Each structure stands twice: as C-alpha cells, then as structure tokens.
Amino acid sequence: MNSSNMTRYSMPAKQRTILLSGMALGLISLVITWFGDDAHHTRFWTNFLHNSVFFTGISFMAVFFYSVCNTAWAGWHIQFKRIWESMSMFLIVGAVLIGILTLTTVFDLNHLYHWADSHSVHEDKILEHKSSFLNNGWFIVSFLVILVWFYFAFKIRSNSIEEDERHDKEYKIHFKNRWWTATFLPIAGFTSCLVIWQWVMSLDAHWYSTMFAWYSLASLFVSMIALTILILIYLKSNGYYPNISLEHFHDLGKFMFAFSIFWTYLWFSQYMLIWYANVGEETIYFKTRQDDYPVLFYANLVINFLLPFFILMRNDTKRKYGTLIFVGLVVIFGHWLDFFLMIKPGALHTAHELAGHHGDAHGAADHGHDMVAHASEAGHHAAAHASTFEAGFTLPGFLEIFTAIGFLCGFLYFFYTVFSKSNLVAKNDPYLTESLHHHV
Amino acid sequence: MGQYNKDIVFGLYNDETELMHAIKEANKDHLDIYDVYTPFPVHGLDPLLGLEESRLHIAGFIYGAIGTLTAFLGMTWIFTKDWPIVFGGKPHWSVPAFIPITFELTVLFAAIGMVVSFYTVCGLGPGVENPILDKRITDDKFCLAFDTHHVSVEQAEKFLKTTGAAEIHNKTI
Numbered sequence: 001m002n003s004s005n006m007t008r009y010s011m012p013a014k015q016r017t018i019l020l021s022g023m024a025l026g027l028i029s030l031v032i033t034w035f036g037d038d039a040h041h042t043r044f045w046t047n048f049l050h051n052s053v054f055f056t057g058i059s060f061m062a063v064f065f066y067s068v069c070n071t072a073w074a075g076w077h078i079q080f081k082r083i084w085e086s087m088s089m090f091l092i093v094g095a096v097l098i099g100i101l102t103l104t105t106v107f108d109l110n111h112l113y114h115w116a117d118s119h120s121v122h123e124d125k126i127l128e129h130k131s132s133f134l135n136n137g138w139f140i141v142s143f144l145v146i147l148v149w150f151y152f153a154f155k156i157r158s159n160s161i162e163e164d165e166r167h168d169k170e171y172k173i174h175f176k177n178r179w180w181t182a183t184f185l186p187i188a189g190f191t192s193c194l195v196i197w198q199w200v201m202s203l204d205a206h207w208y209s210t211m212f213a214w215y216s217l218a219s220l221f222v223s224m225i226a227l228t229i230l231i232l233i234y235l236k237s238n239g240y241y242p243n244i245s246l247e248h249f250h251d252l253g254k255f256m257f258a259f260s261i262f263w264t265y266l267w268f269s270q271y272m273l274i275w276y277a278n279v280g281e282e283t284i285y286f287k288t289r290q291d292d293y294p295v296l297f298y299a300n301l302v303i304n305f306l307l308p309f310f311i312l313m314r315n316d317t318k319r320k321y322g323t324l325i326f327v328g329l330v331v332i333f334g335h336w337l338d339f340f341l342m343i344k345p346g347a348l349h350t351a352h353e354l355a356g357h358h359g360d361a362h363g364a365a366d367h368g369h370d371m372v373a374h375a376s377e378a379g380h381h382a383a384a385h386a387s388t389f390e391a392g393f394t395l396p397g398f399l400e401i402f403t404a405i406g407f408l409c410g411f412l413y414f415f416y417t418v419f420s421k422s423n424l425v426a427k428n429d430p431y432l433t434e435s436l437h438h439h440v
Numbered sequence: 441m442g443q444y445n446k447d448i449v450f451g452l453y454n455d456e457t458e459l460m461h462a463i464k465e466a467n468k469d470h471l472d473i474y475d476v477y478t479p480f481p482v483h484g485l486d487p488l489l490g491l492e493e494s495r496l497h498i499a500g501f502i503y504g505a506i507g508t509l510t511a512f513l514g515m516t517w518i519f520t521k522d523w524p525i526v527f528g529g530k531p532h533w534s535v536p537a538f539i540p541i542t543f544e545l546t547v548l549f550a551a552i553g554m555v556v557s558f559y560t561v562c563g564l565g566p567g568v569e570n571p572i573l574d575k576r577i578t579d580d581k582f583c584l585a586f587d588t589h590h591v592s593v594e595q596a597e598k599f600l601k602t603t604g605a606a607e608i609h610n611k612t613i
Contacts, residue, residue, distance in 0.1 A: 272536045278528070313501075315493070439483045 006240060009420045019413040026406005029399045033392070040111040042351040043392040047400055049101060049112060050343050051407035053199050054336055056094030056146065057220035058227060058411070063088035063153040064188050065224065067181035070156075075434030076251055079244055079425055083228060085160055086419040088153035093414055095146040098199070102143040106136045114205040114350040126206050126281070134202050142198040145191040152184045163428045171430050192217055200339070203346035207285045209274070215266040216342065219335040222263055222304070225256045226328040231415075233321055240424060246319045247438045253318030253327075260308040260331060264301070288345050293394060296341050303334035336404060337396070344393045447612050448474060449596040450573050450585035451605030456482045459582040462603035463488050471599060472590040477573065477583040496561075500554045507549025511542040571613035581606075 033044045062084040069077050077084075104110040114120055114127065115134035121127045127134070159177040193213035201212045209215075229252050235241055274282045289297050308327050317323040392400055426432065453459045456478065466473055467488070476489060515538045519525070524532045559565045577583045584605070586596040593610070600608045 268536075268539060272539065275536050276528070276530075315497075 006242075007423050007425070009235070009240060009416065009424060011416050011420055015416070016413075019409045019416075022405050022409025023413060024406075026403050026409065029402035029406060033399045033403065038351065040351055040354060042111070042347055043399075045101075045104075045110045045112050046343055046347045047392070047403045048097075049199065049347075050336075050339055050400075051404055052094065052097035052101060053196075053343075054220070054223070054339050054404075055407050055411045056091065056098060057196075057217070058224045059087050059090035059094060059153075060146075060149055060188070060192065061217070061220045061224035062228075063091070063149065063156065063184070064192075065221070066156070067152075067184045067188070070178060070181040071185060073431075075431035076248065076438045078429045078431045078435035079248070080228075080232060080241060081160070081426055081429075082419065082422055082424060083231060085153075085157040085422070086415050087224070087227075089150075089157065089418045090411055090414050091146055091150040091153055093410070095143070095150060098143050098146055101199075102139055105139055111354055112347055112350065113202055114346075114353060115202060117350075117354060120353060130205065134198075134205060138194075139198055142191075142195040145195050148187065148191065152180060152187070156180050156184070157422075160426055160429075161422050164423055164426060167428050174430055200342050203343055203350065204285055205346075205350075206281050207346075209270050209282070209285075211266055211270040211273075215263065215270055216339070218259060218263040218266055219304075219338050222256060222259045222308075223332050223335045225252055225259065226332045228252060229256065229324050230328045230332075231412075233325060243425075243436055245438070247440045248435075249321075249324060250315075250318045250440045251438075253312055253324055256324075256327065256331065257308060257312035257318065260304060260312075263335075264305040264309075267301070267305075288349070289341060293341060293345060295395065296337060300334065300338055300341060303330055304338060307331075307334075340396055340400070348393050444571070444613050446474075447588040447593075447610065448573060448585050449588060449591070449593055449600070449608070449610050450474075450583050451600030451603075452574060452576065452607040452609075453582040453584065453604065454580075454606050456582050458604050459584060460484070460488065462584055462600075462605070465603055466584070466599065469599070471586065471595070474585040474587040474590070476585070477577040479578055479580060479582070482582075496554055496558060499557050500550045503553030504546045504550035506553075507546040508542055510549065511545035512538055515541065573611055573613070574609070 030044065030047070033047060034041055037043050066077075066081060066084040066088065068074075069081075101110070101112075105113060105116055108116065111117070113134075115130065116136070116139075121131055156177055159173050159180065163173040163177075196213050196216050197208075200216060201208060229249065232241065232244065232249070232252070236244060271286060274286055277283075307330055311317055311323055311327050317327075396404075451462075453462065459476070459478070460482070463473065463476065463485075473489065476485065478485070516533060519534075520532045526532070527534070527537070530537065563570070573583055573585060574581065584600070586599075588596070591599075597608055
C-alpha cells in the first residue's frame with residue numbers, strides 16, 4: 001500500500017462480513033430472547049437496556065475524554081483523535097436505542113422500572129416520594145440529553161474536519177473547537193449523572209447512592225480506553241498510523257490502569273459506606289448481590305481490579321501489545337459484567353413485584369401465577385426462585401453474550417463506517433507535532 | 441566525606457540538543473563519559489548513556505506488600521485475638537473496615553521505604569555534603585564530565601571544544 005492510500009481507512013470486505021454476521025447473531029439472539037421470555041419480556045428488555053446503555057456510554061465517554069484533552073491543551077492524542085471523534089458519532093444510534101427504551105417505558109410496554117408502574121407507586125411511600133424525579137417526564141429529558149450530547153459531538157467533529165480542509169494560520173477553528181469542548185464538560189458532568197440515575201440506578205427504585213454516577217461512569221471510561229487500545233492495535237497491525245508509537249500505548253495503558261483503580265476506589269467507597277451504615281433500604285442492594293450473585297459479585301472485583309492492577313503495574317506491560325490486548329479484552333468484558341450486575345437483580349425484583357400486583361391482568365396466566373407464588377414467598381431471593389429465566393439473570397447466558405457481541409459488532413461497524421469518512425490524522429491540528437514527538 | 445579524589449574535566453553546554461549531540465559523538469569515539477548533569481530531565485538521555493532501568497520500583501512494591509500485610513494481619517490479630525470489640529454489631533473480623541487502613545499503610549510503607557532506599561543508594565541525606573562541579577548545572581547549563589583516569593585531559597578538552605561546549609573547566613572532587 002502506498003502512502004496516499006493510507007490517509008483514510010477503508011473497511012476490508014472480510015471485516016465487513018464479520019461485523020455484519022456478528023450483528024445478525026445479536027439480532028437473532030434478541031429475537032430468541034423475546035420469544036423464550038416471561039410475560040413481561042424482562043430478559044429481553046434488560047439485555048436491550050444493558051447493551052444500549054453500555055455502548056451509548058462508551059461513545060459518550062469518547063467525546064467526554066476528547067473534550068477533557070482538548071480543554072487541557074493536551075497534544076499526545078492528536079494523531080488518533082479521529083478515533084474518539086468517530087466513536088462519539090455512535091451517540092446517534094444510542095439515541096435511537098434509548099429512544100425505543102423511552103417510548104416503551106412512557107407507554108408502559110416494557111415494565112422494566114418499578115417506578116413506572118402507577119399501581120406500585122400509589123401503594124409505596126418511597127416511590128411516591130421519589131415520583132417528582134422518577135417519572136416519565138424526566139425519563140424523556142434523559143433521552144433528550146443524548147441528542148444534546150450528539151449535537152456537541154457532531155459540532156466538535158465537523159470543526160475538526162473543517163480544520164483539515166483549510167489551513168488557517170490564526171487557528172480560528174481550533175479556538176472555536178476549544179469553546180465547544182469546554183462548554184461540553186460541565187454539561188456532560190451534570191447530565192451524565194441524570195441519565196445514569198434514570199436508566200440504571202432507578203431499576204432498584206427504592207435504593208439510591210450518591211456515588212453511583214461516578215462509579216458507573218468510571219466503568220464506562222475504562223471500557224472506552226480499552227476499546228481505543230484494541231482498535232488502535234488493530235489499525236496499526238494493518239499498517240495504519242505508522243507514527244503512533246509505544247509511547248502512545250504506554251499513556252493509554254496508564255489510563256486503563258489508573259482508572260481501573262479509580263473504579264475500584266468508587267466501587268469500594270459505595271460498598272463500604274452502605275455496609276457500615278447498614279440502613280435497610282440501602283443494604284438490600286448489596287445483600288441481594290452478595291447472596292444471590294456471589295460469583296459475579298466477587299468476579300467483578302477480580303476481573304476489574306486485581307487483573308488490570310497486577311498485570312499493568314509494571315512499566316513494560318503497558319508497552320507490549322500482548323498484555324494490552326489481554327487486559328483490554330478482560331476489562332471490557334468485566335465492565336460489561338459490572339453493568340449486568342447493576343441491571344439484572346433490580347429488574348428481576350421488579351418483575352416479581354409486578355407479577356404480584358398484576359397477576360393475570362397481563363394475559364400471561366401461566367407465568368403470572370408462577371411468579372405470584374414466587375413473589376409472595378420472598379421477592380428478594382431472586383436467584384433461588386427465578387426458575388423461569390435463571391440463565392439470563394444470575395449469570396449471563398449464551399443469549400446475553402451473543403446479544404452483547406451483536407451490539408459490539410454494530411458499534412464497530414458504525415464506528416469504522418464513520419471513521420473511513422475522514423482523514424486518519426488531523427493534519428492541520430496545531431498540536432499534531434507534539435503528538436508525533438510524544439515521549440513518556 | 442564528599443571527596444572522591446577524582447580529577448574531572450567538564451564542559452558546559454548552553455542547550456540540551458548540543459549536549460545530546462556531544463553524547464552521541466562521545467559514544468561514537470568510545471570516550472568513557474564520567475557523568476552528565478542537566479537542570480531538568482532530558483528525554484532520551486538514559487538510553488544514550490546506556491543507563492539501566494531503576495530497580496527502585498521493585499523495592500517499592502516489596503515495601504508496599506509489607507505494609508499491606510502489616511496492616512491487615514495486625515488488625516486481624518488485634519480485633520480477633522488481642523482485644524475483640526463489637527463495633528455497631530459488625531463481626532470482629534470485618535474485612536471492609538480494614539481496607540482503608542490497609543491501603544494507607546501500603547502507601548506509607550512504600551513511600552517511606554522508597555525515600556530511605558533512594559537516599560541510601562544515592563548517598564544523600566541530612567549532613568551529607570556532595571561535591572558539585574558547577575552551581576549553574578541546576579540553573580541553565582548542561583554539563584558533560586570526563587574522568588581524567590579514563591580519558592586524557594587533552595583528549596577531553598579537544599572533544600569538548602569541537603562539540604561546542606561554551607565553557608571548559610577542570611576540577612578535583
């Protein structure tokens with residue numbers, strides 16, 4: 001390949017086939033999940049929510065970290081900043097996915113959220129008290145937030161591409177983009193808490209934690225960095241980005257290492273405060289997870305803390321593709337599991353509660369009766385009584401894994417398509433030279 | 441203390457690029473460099489001088505691990521064997537409550553251990569006076585020094601002059 005072919009990425013036919021078949025696999029899994037599900041399609045909707053939030057969150061983190069770097073006058077990442085720009089474009093797909101979720105929640109079609117069930121809210125003091133935030137109006141607001149994010153991401157990317165086209169000596173476009181990124185940061189800071197509370201934390205509607213937003217966003221941040229490393233290694237192995245050196249990987253590896261520790265710090269802070277205070281409504285969250293999901297609960301810490309901590313601690317492991325690929329794959333899977341553990345127990349509990357309230361009302365007599373019996377025994381002991389959908393709730397089954405692969409392939413397909421539409425390197429960025437000579 | 445009995449010929453450069461160039465030339469001529477002093481860390485200097493990677497971080501890991509064990513086993517012994525007290529109805533061996541202190545002691549042991557090791561290995565510390573070649577090497581001069589036992593004075597001076605050193609001095613330290 002000559003150098004003129006290397007200014008842009010073009011997706012090889014083989015890669016296209018693989019990604020498209022991955023997407024088909026995910027779609028088939030979703031369909032199978034839907035038809036093998038309980039009356040409320042709890043497993044389908046939790047899988048849908050889980051992956052939508054996870055990949056939308058990764059694309060949000062891309063534009064967020066891009067904005068942080070740009071605002072901080074960082075230069076090391078300029079060579080591959082198009083990767084983050086292209087990742088952030090996935091927000092529009094995220095808006096569609098979350099849009100489906102919002103519509104079905106507002107029109108009472110998915111039964112994911114305990115607070116969305118008006119019957120439960122009237123009977124429940126805590127839910128009634130929270131209903132000024134946990135309601136359809138705010139849920140729609142959190143959907144609109146993605147559109148705002150996408151608007152910023154779109155502006156930032158178009159400015160960056162415009163900079164490629166014309167060489168402005170006064171760096172007008174650069175300073176304009178600095179305004180966009182700096183404005184985005186506070187907006188992103190506040191709205192990301194809002195949406196993660198609405199989408200994920202409100203699944204356990206009785207429970208709340210002030211650390212939750214930070215903790216789950218740290219999860220997404222690590223996943224985003226890991227995905228960036230894997231994509232960069234893939235591109236480099238295909239001959240793109242000849243000027244990206246081990247120095248850049250070293251810095252990305254440091255981010256993956258540092259934010260794995262940061263994630264653990266937040267995870268533990270949240271856990272310890274709740275454990276120590278031992279307030280009933282709060283403790284039940286971890287009690288459920290520790291007793292009914294012990295494998296995932298402890299595996300979460302091993303995968304997301306111990307492995308990256310001990311593997312990436314040394315200098316040289318951050319400078320080797322082998323260890324970076326291994327840790328990258330492990331932490332992406334680990335943080336996906338982390339979200340699994342955030343979403344599934346609460347949703348299952350809600351399903352049991354709903355079964356208790358509605359019974360036959362939803363026209364699924366068999367499942368309904370079955371679940372009334374379970375719910376009346378003890379709704380909290382999810383794992384022991386979830387006879388109808390054990391695989392999808394206590395541990396990710398094949399359907400969860402394949403759905404996730406489908407979403408991942410969709411994310412990558414969209415990413416590479418957007419990525420191939422602009423130059424690989426932002427050639428007129430004023431900090432490009434700094435990135436070319438980056439040395440740790 | 442502070443006397444090495446070494447006769448040093450050293451040149452002061454005004455710029456780190458000149459210094460880097462000179463080091464490359466010296467490596468080419470197989471001249472044995474005594475040491476290089478710069479007012480700030482210069483990128484790429486270590487591999488040029490062929491310096492080994494510091495082993496300080498390995499020591500730091502060991503000190504940290506000792507701190508972890510000291511804190512965790514110490515608290516375990518105190519709260520289960522030596523003086524068990526019930527705090528808020530929690531079990532005596534309450535691992536989550538031990539974690540913050542374990543973390544603090546890990547950091548403390550690693551930090552203090554590394555500082556002491558570093559000072560010991562480098563011969564630094566209170567009351568130690570180390571000879572310096574020129575005060576301006578902590579300000580704006582870049583120094584390349586030769587030991588006259590390995591490189592003759594004439595050879596060193598000639599080399600420093602041709603590579604563009606702004607000043608050339610002799611000093612016994």
